[in-house]
Amino acid sequence: MPRNGGKRPGPGSREAERRKTILRAAIDVFARKGYHGCRIADVAREAGVAYGLVYHYFHNKDELLRSVFEVSWGGFLARMRAVAEQPAPLAEKVRGIARVAFEAYRHDPRGVKVVILEIARSPAGARVDRNSAFADVVQLSERMFRAAQESGELRDELDPRVCAALLFGAIEMGLTALVVGVFNHKDDAVVERLQRQIAESLLGGVLSPRGASVDVEWKRERSGTRAVTARRS
Amino acid sequence: MPRNGGKRPGPGSREAERRKTILRAAIDVFARKGYHGCRIADVAREAGVAYGLVYHYFHNKDELLRSVFEVSWGGFLARMRAVAEQPAPLAEKVRGIARVAFEAYRHDPRGVKVVILEIARSPAGARVDRNSAFADVVQLSERMFRAAQESGELRDELDPRVCAALLFGAIEMGLTALVVGVFNHKDDAVVERLQRQIAESLLGGVLSPRGASVDVEWKRERSGTRAVTARRS
Amino acid sequence: MPRNGGKRPGPGSREAERRKTILRAAIDVFARKGYHGCRIADVAREAGVAYGLVYHYFHNKDELLRSVFEVSWGGFLARMRAVAEQPAPLAEKVRGIARVAFEAYRHDPRGVKVVILEIARSPAGARVDRNSAFADVVQLSERMFRAAQESGELRDELDPRVCAALLFGAIEMGLTALVVGVFNHKDDAVVERLQRQIAESLLGGVLSPRGASVDVEWKRERSGTRAVTARRS
């Protein structure tokens, strides 16, 4: 039983290869037809293996989805953490996170598609422990924003949790736009531009404005920082 | 045949009532269990009508989803258009759009949930002509941003399409956060705050900065706005 | 949903007929091929209904078996109880029980076959609450034997529970012999003879031998052993 208690066998082994093949096939098929829209037979055919072999490596369709998620999400989370926890200004970190996300897309658009369309939002994703997964990433960036708030990099009146949500919302939306085909996802320049605009737009509105700002009333109404503007003139 | 060639029967008629009842039930059930996760029987039970009656009013499950979408999306689009096309500064419009969206949520969270989770992204949504639907709304706001760019309200270096995407991405993310339960969707103050922060964060980073800005290098690199930097020294 | 919470619909209704048809078919197919050896499709074909209809009336294969058991066993138990609890000498009761059992066989050999081969002993029967079912019948006869012991009809040294087991063991064995084909089950005389010999053999060894033997008539009727009676007088 290669199921091996949930742990994947050591890399290089033939089984590990097989497993990976099937997982790749699953990602491709899920990306093409959606979790509900494909049959195990499709995965098997795509992987070029016999029907039953899929069940040799995965207990059932759910576990397949779960594994797809783990694989696609795992690396992303690790790189994200590295970026978020490095000692650097907030702006750097936010740009870094956007970069990591869009690089993941450039590297494996199908995997990203499945995570975004099938797991992140679809009820099919309920089969996955996505809550804790997203909780990880949201906590991560929430901490990041909170720290930035304490160091004065982030406006006082903002809720760090909302900032975190905004960041990933914007990223996810950008990726969705690519995934769904709103933007030309073949053109690296477009992808690059999208990635930048997301980070910068968020930052421009999020960072403490040293100078002047447009939405004066809103800020004042919340934190009474009339002085801020004044001080700067 | 109440199907009536696709058109809904006149309001007030008994059939119209029935139809609405079933549609409401479908929205509730789709919201609760997802399109794939529920059976026609669930809809019928929820509506308190006989199994087969659903098929009197809707050709099939797909049409049911399509109708749910039309109903939930229709009003939203109209109000959105009204806001986007009014003569007003960009900031007003953006805030208005956010307001419309979150009001829709307050008014019918289930409907919004279905549109967001089932139709907007899930492959199940392919059954719906969502592309043209979203195209409508994106075009709408793209026009809005483009006009703002021409009038000098929007930074020159930004792509209006990306702005549109960002706006709806942020809104959708905010709604998702509510729908998924990240934020307490019972507390109107929370919803209000979320709505505002989304609009303002976007605006703060999107509007032409009258004063100073943080991400100097990025802007310079793109549009050579020397003046900005200069002003700060 | 005719499942109706487990209760069968009122007799005479069309559904009740259908249900019965399917149940009969199930009994026949189970009897012919065994529980594990037949497919739902076989039952449907035998009943002359569509595949899915079986599931309209029974949740699953297990419930089908369970229902078969209830139907086949229910009547038997009731008649058994009537016999065991009537005021009569033990010998009468034992003969009556044997009669009831073999009449059940004459009336519905397939049903008896399923109960004996599929439910009574096969692990497949674990799906049925046979323990309590058999407990009923064993308790019933245990009480009967215990009472007979107190009234002096049953030897003191015998364990009533073992007697009960012996009685039903003998009956079941006899039925098995018919079911399995050891004896010619078409010949009513054979069945009759078997039934008698079982009751009388058990009785002859079980009844207290107070002087004259009890089952005089039976012996005389068969072999005219007048001497026996004579000697005893």
Place this chain on the structure above:
Amino acid sequence: MPRNGGKRPGPGSREAERRKTILRAAIDVFARKGYHGCRIADVAREAGVAYGLVYHYFHNKDELLRSVFEVSWGGFLARMRAVAEQPAPLAEKVRGIARVAFEAYRHDPRGVKVVILEIARSPAGARVDRNSAFADVVQLSERMFRAAQESGELRDELDPRVCAALLFGAIEMGLTALVVGVFNHKDDAVVERLQRQIAESLLGGVLSPRGASVDVEWKRERSGTRAVTARRS
């Protein structure tokens, strides 16, 4: 190929050991979960050998069951024959047969369980040539009873075949009671008592009542009813 044309390899060889191990495992697993309820994998795990090895020693699952039967049944039949063909009064023989059966149970309850529950009656047993097997034993005892009838030990009016059936029915029922757990199968005294009551009950009703009862010792030993016989003379 250790299959060796169906013959088992010589005792003492490594293969013979392996084969026995697997067979034992099969008996245990069949006894625990039933023939249909277990997989080859279960047998292999129980035996502590590799999956495929089972197929080195047995062509298929059927042959496994068949072999289990041969092993469990073989010894029993031989000892039975020895008892039935010895020169001794019928009563002795019947008691001997009961003793052999219950000793087999004491020695290997699992094996007996499989033979009784899986092979003797279940349709799964059709995979085994049980007919000829049972034919053997029934013939054996039928001959025994017929001889006893000719020598005057058995009542004339009884059918020897039915007597044979009764004997094994009673025995099998008694074993079933143990196997199924009606009686406490851990308590040797209970088993002993059951074995005796079966033999004596059958005998008491089956033997010709020539004045004095045959099984005097048994009755006396239990209840000291010497008077009974006396009274009759």
Place this chain on the structure above:
DNA sequence: CATGAATGAGTCTTCATTCAT
């Protein structure tokens, strides 16, 4: 219009058996 019984194609899942190493 309403009802819900009837239909049957579509899928997941299991597991006996084979076979390359």
Place this chain on the structure above:
DNA sequence: CATGAATGAAGACTCATTCAT
């Protein structure tokens, strides 16, 4: 001999859709 990965046929169960009443 041993191993366990690979194969694929078989069968239970679901549920959208139809249709007779």
